[in-house]
Structure formats: structure tokens, C-alpha cells
Amino acid sequence: MTIAALELQDVTIRYGNVTAVDSASLTLRGGSLGALVGPSGCGKTSLLRAIAGFEVPSSGEVVLAGTKLVGRGTFVPPESRHIGMVFQEGALFPHLSVWENVAFGLARGDRQRADEVLRLVGLESLGHRRPHELSGGQQQRVALARALAPRPCLVLLDEPFGGLDASLRVRLRGEVRNILRAAGTTAVLVTHDQEEALSMADQVSVMSRGRILQTGTSKEVYEEPLSVEVAALIGDAHLVRSRVAGGLVETPFGMLRVEAADGECVVRIGSEDLDVRTAGDGVAATLLTSRYFGHDVIDEFTLDDGSHYRVRLTRGSGEPGARRTIMLRSERFRVFPDVGGAVTAYRYAGDAQRRSAVAGS
């Protein structure tokens, strides 16, 4: 098994005068799974399609396993890149059987490879079927098998679970992860679902407005965001404008000690970083609603200043209308310099959908 490494250097993609991807750089270790995550329109799919060869970057380099695919005067056409792709809706050829789909990219002498990858995805008995006779999850596994069959250096997955229902999506994530690992293939996954990215990928790149904001392990981007944008995009957090003065920052939950320079700032308060108590220290709040998800609960409170906060708890804190006090666990909140612009513009509101996805599993 070749250990392939993908390298992107300052890849820029423009459509007319709109810049879809703005000098994105990235290195992916061979055999690992990288994720591009961000809201729709952030340029992640454009970047993926540039790696595959379906978009032509206006500048930058794409290097796969030491071979330059895109760069000054070089453009390797998609069919010569040895990159497999799994499309959002599968894109299985409707006029061919499942087996013929999987064998599509194989040379004539290599047909037993089709059986091999069908076995790998656990569908060896369905080779004679037509794509429309399969369920959505089976179709995506066939699409993965088809992409893996020619032993590509790299597999690209473009929102591969987008069209599936929530419970299937969660199950398929694990399966796909295992199949890719068993095949030893380097892969890049594009998704707008941060839970999918964090749970599947070895390396996560957070994208917004055409730029890669941060690349790191799931833990790094979640717990140590480098910028307020990443902090807003990953996790479920409140962003509050404030000021640092003399090593102290004012938050709705009191003055807290920080190691930051004086000046305007944005405080990130994660929904899981708040503690609710029936009485005692903390800020008084009224429980507004409680959303139950089984393994956890999101309670929404109104502080007496009128602001709203979501708190993630393992158990509900009471009936709507109950008076409680809320404390911020001081070791968890983060402060970023205020770079101007509307804080709400960074907000990532995909939470409701994500939560319901979990609830369905």
C-alpha cells in the first residue's frame, strides 16, 4: 500500500469576480482522513472539486504523493489523477448494474477486484441489482466501492451522507471510516456537519468564506480554536462583546481573570461550560424551555438583563419558569481580540439539525 500525502499550496479558485477559495493550504498525511468543514458556500466543495480536477484553480499547487497535479503550467486531467470520488447523491450509473458500476473503472483483466471491493462494503450479494433497487445507504456504499476499486491514491467524499436519514447517517459514518481504514486509503471528506467531521476525521480543517481558518485534530479545533470565527463555527457557543482591562474581563457571569492584553474583545461561552444550580453563587436566571435529547438536555435560560443562554446538561434543571443560578466554569471560557464586524455573522446555526440527528440514533 503506497503511503500518499496530499499537499495543497495557496490554492485559489475564482468564478468570475467571486473568490470561492482564497489561497488554501493543507497537508494531509498518507493513510489518514482529513475533513473540510464549514457552512455551505464556504468553498469546501470547490476545493474538493479542484483536488479531483473538476475545477481549475486560478493559482496555487496541488501535489499528490509527490506528483504535481496542478501548478504553474501543469494540469493533470481528472481521469489521470488516480483520485476516487464519492458524490453526494452517489451518482451511480442508472443504466448499469451494481457490479458493472463497481467494475466501471477497472481494466478488463482485473474484474475479480470488483467482487473484492463489493465484499469490502458488505454488498457482494447485490451485484446484479440496479442502483434504483438499493436503499440510500446501500447506494452510498456502492459509490464508495466504485471509487475504491481502481485502488486510488486518494478518495474524496463530497457530503456523502447528505441525502440519508439521521440514524443511517450515524451508522454509515462508522462503517465508511472502517472501510477506508481497512483499505488504507488517504481520504478527504467534505461536510457541513461538524459532528461528522469531528467524529470521523484524523485532521479537521475549518473553512469559512473561502479560507481555511484552522487545521488540526478534532480536539485541537474544538478545545483550542485559534480565532473567534473557529470558536463560533465549532461547538455550540455564545459570543459576547466585552473589554479586557487590567487582566480582568467582564462577562454576564461576573468579572473573570484572563491573560490577555487590554482592549475590546469577544468572549466565547460554550453551552457545555455553564453550570446550573438551584441556589448559591452565580447569576440569577429563569428557565425558559427545556429540550430533551436522551443522553443530554439543552435548557434555555433568560438572564435578568434579558439575554438568552443555552446550557447543555446531562439532566434537565426543572420546569419552565423555575428560578436558578448559573455559573461559568472559569477554566473553560476563551477570549479573542475583537476584530470588528458583526459577531453574529460568525454564528453557526446548524445546531438544531445536528442535535436532532443525534436524537434519532
Add this chain to the structure above:
Amino acid sequence: MSELAPAPVAEAGRLFSYSHESGRVSLGAKLLATGVAAFVSLPLFYLFIRAGERGAGVWLQHVRTARTAELLISTLSISAAVLALSIAIALPYAWLVTRTDLPGRRFWAVAGALPLVFPSYIAAFAIVSILGPHGLLASLLGRPFPEVAYGWSGALLALGLLSYPYLYLLLVAALRHLDPALEEAARSLGHSPAQVARRIVIPQLRVPLAAGSLVVVLYVLSDFGAVSIVRYDTFTTAIYDAYRGLFDRTIAAVLATVLVALTLVLLAAEWLIVRGVAPGRLRPSRASRRTPLGRWTPAALVFVGTVTLAAIGIPLAAIGTWSARALMAAERVPLEGSAIWNSFSVSFAAALVCVAASIPVAAWAVRGHGLPATIVERLTFSGYALPGIVIALSLVFAATRIARPFYQTATLLVLAYVIRFLPEAVAATRSAFSALSPRFEEAARSLGLGRLQVLRRVTVPMIRPGLLAGGGLVFLTSMKELPATLILRPTGFETLATRVWAEASLSSWSRAALPSLLILLVSALPVWALVIRPVFREER
């Protein structure tokens, strides 16, 4: 999308996903499409050169000597009358079958579209052979019949009964898709059914009425078969006579340019009416309530029955009667195998060329967007608006100047069919392409296939139904084509269409009947499958 992204980002997102879906069109496909467009519009260029080569003064003088004013009046008056008759038939007919409880409305709905099967020269031959002074009715009555079948009245009857289905099909589709909520809202606001029809329904039918009227008038302007058989002079017959009769073909060219100008004026008028109308909501969530006809039911049945009898019954009876006489006659069956072979081979060749040429044009039109793609697609549609006789004449002039060896060959005839009927193939291929996601081709390329292999193994197999439908339609319409065939065929080259026309012009009815029957038999199934059934398929 679930994200609550700020407006500019969301906007950009839409833009990008749009561009993803459109995919890329290779330079090769663009060059091919441009070549096709240039090729089909080139002959028209030579028509104008030929007509204007001695300067505008000479052209004007020719316009005057060619009885142009007289032809304008005769052509426009018959066009207006046919249009009025078509609307008078199509509008109530379409309303009766879509919006009322007319008994047997499914049968009447399909019957109303059936005259599409008849080429105009066959319908005219049928009318003349029955209603003519020495036709079937006259011989049954034992005395000459009044001269209704010839001249203005004959042309009106033949063209009106032939062309109303075009308008009718558009109106049926539109009436079916009107949102019943609009009519209900008007009723709840105190309007009577008649007021609703006038203020809500008819205004919403403006686009199909305009488009259908354009098709009807273009049909009349370009018709040669019917008017030549009923002996009514219009531009097409005058062009044909000028081409055949005179050594100098300038008059024919000049008349053809006037006819082209007339066509352009009509296209512009239709564009003015249709533009600015927002596309309505397709597919209402539920069907409109049908109006009970009550005591008007017998009158409605008499109306649809009369139309159907006149438009389908009479021609079928005529062709049946004369065919039977021809078959029972002791003399040799007057149907040459060579005419059948010629009809099939040139039509088949035209269909093949059209399908192949339609692929790059449709691919660019669907996936390219932008001005060049639009211009190329429009250019390939020019043949649709132009009368066949004008295309044939243009090809004669072009061939005698730049491609002499092709003059008087079947190849030139095939080219005329291609120019005239390419739009049918482009439209079919286009709709097949728009249903084909570029993702399939990208998947194939990521699996290691080059562009041509992708075309062969993925694109063509997936759009095959569209290609077959377009090819079938081109084959059928080419086989029925008359005026271009008459002008461009090599000497002695007969097709089924030219046989029917020649025999009908000589009033040898039983000799015209068998080739007519053959054309009808071949064209009935494709017209049913490709034109009529798609409109009625959704109805249960």
C-alpha cells in the same frame, strides 16, 4: 441549507452550487456546436446575397414586378382567417376536455390532437377529392358540387383543420397547470364564472395563445402542399412557380427574402407579447373543479364531434376509399418501391445527422449558460421558423456558388432536412441533458475515462431515450416534407411525398391514396408517442 449564514455568504453559496451543477463544456464541444450553428445559418446568407446582388434598387423593382402586394394580401388574409378558425376551434375544445364533465373527454382530448398526423398535402388531397366539383360527394349526388374545395375556402378548411391542434395542445397543457386557487379566490371575491374566465383564466392563457398563434401562422406561411393542391396562391407557391418557370431565379430569391422578413416580424411580435410574463407555477397541488355542462352537454358533444369528423373522419374516409379502389383496380398497383426506399433513406440520414449534431449544441446550451451558448442554440433554431421552400432555395444558391458537386444530389436534400428539423433533435436532446447531472460524467472521469470514452459509455447511454425521440421526430417530419424535396431532389428522384403531391395535383386520386396511406401508417405511431401522449400522460 440549515446554516443561518449572513446574506453575502449565502448569496455566494448559491452562486457556487449553481456553477457546480452546470459543469464544464469542453472546447471541442463548443467548437462543434459553433460549427453546426454556422453551417445551418450559412445558406440563408447566400439567399440574401443572391436576392440583393444587383443592389437595393433592382431588388425593389423586382418586389414590384413580382405581384408582391397581391401575394402579401392573399397570404396575410388566409393566415388571419386560419388563425381565427384555429382559435375558435382550439379554445373551446381545450376548455371542454380539461375543465368540464364532457362525456368521453379522454377520447375527445386525444382525438382533438390527431390531425397532427396528416401532412398538409394529404389533408388537402382528401378535401379536394371529396368536396371537389368532381369528387366523391359530387359523384354520389350525381351533379357537380359547388367550388368550396378550391381557392380561399378550400385553403381555409384544409389549413384551419390542420393547424388548430398546435394551439390546442399548448392550451390543454396550460389549462391543466393553472392554479385553481386563483379562480377560487376570484369567486370568493364575488366574481361570476364568466367573469373569472374573462379576468383570470384568459389572461393567464396569454403566453400559450401567443405561442400557439405564432406556430399556426408560421405553419400557414410555410405551407406549400395544401395551397398548391387547392390552387390558392401564396408566397410559397409563387416562389415555386418563379423558381420552376423562369430562367432567372432572382424573382424567386426576392420573394423568399420578403417571406423571411414577414417571419421575422411575426417572431418579434410574439416576443413582445410573451416577454415580461412571469412563468406561472407549474403543477398545481390539486386539479381544478370541473364545470358541469348540464343541458349544454349535447351542444358540446355536437361541437367536438363535428370538429373530429371534419378533421379526421373526412381525410381517413377519403384515403380509405381511394386506397380500396386502387387495390381493387385491375391495373398494376401504382406504388413504386424506389419512392419508399428514397423516402426512408434520406429521412433516416437526416435523423442520424441531426441527432449527432444536437449533442454538442444541447450540451453547451444546458451546461454552458452565457451569451455564446444562447446565440449558438438560437441559430440552430432558425430553420424552424423558416419555410422549407426558403431553406431549399437558399441551399440551391449556396450550392451553386460554393459546393457545385452537391447540386442535384440527395446529399443536398438531406442537408435541407437537417437545417429545417435540427431544432426537433436539439429540443429533445436538450431536455435529456438537463435531466442528466454532470456528476455522472465526473464520476466516470475520476474512474480514469477520457472525454470521448465518457461520451460513449456514460453520456450517450444515459440520454439515449432523448436521442431516440429526437431522431424519431426528425425522421418522421423529414419523410412528410414536401416543398424542399420538390426543389432539391435530383431529377427523377421520387419520394412518397412527391408521389402524393404529383398525383393529387393531377386529380388522380387513387394513385395518390396508397403512398398517403403509407405515410400515415409510418407517422401515426411516432406522432402518438412523441407529440400527443406526453401532453396527456399525466391525466388519469
